[in-house]
Amino acid sequence: MTKQEILSQIETLSDRDIKALARTLNALSNMKENKYPFLGNFLGVVEEDSENETEFVCSMPIGREVLNPYRIVYGGITATLADMAMGWMLERRISGKDKFVTLDMNVNYHKAGTGKRLIATARVVNQAQDIWQMACDVRNDRDELVVTTTGTFLQLRRGKE
Incomplete structure (x- = not known):
């Protein structure tokens, strides 16, 4: 999936889906800071x-x-x-x-x-x-x-x- 396809899909997400996406993005970002694996950060x-x-x-x-x-x-x-x-x-x-x-x-x-x-x-x-x-x-x-x-x-x- 391309970046543009992802951005297009974001436009169609519900508020609940946006919260899940934000949690995923936060987990990815936190991995860089705390060096803890994605799953631990996501949870x-x-x-x-x-x-x-x-x-x-x-x-x-x-x-x-x-x-x-x-x-x-x-x-x-x-x-x-x-x-x-x-x-x-x-x-x-x-x-x-x-x-x-x-x-x-x-x-x-x-x-x-x-x-x-x-x-x-x-x-x-x-x-x-x-x-x-x-x-x-x-x-x-x-x-x-x-x-x-x-x-x-x-x-x-x-x-x-």
Whole structure:
């Protein structure tokens, strides 16, 4: 699609569609500033303060774009938030240029994703060489448990800084 075709289509969008397009454009712009991937920026994932240094906390707002036809957050979105929280914690915890990839993840759904925000709390369960076992709980803004997850991550060694 050309730039002109895109601009022509924008003229036909509803106000609701314009909001979704603005969110997409903001996510693309924010990627340049915060170096966080598009999906995290699109979902509005932000790091939260945590009083417990053995945990990592992040959250995302619940908006129309993440709701399924039953008006609850898509299960895959909730699982993505947990995956991001666990990976983000590892990248914050490890110095250098090392990266992490998810090898395995188990998700247990306990309650529908409703409310205004989802809050993910990640922690390390175990580490054996380059394999990290993680856990994450996702709650809504009413402190109701929505999801519990466990994940196995591989540390990709990228050398020293």
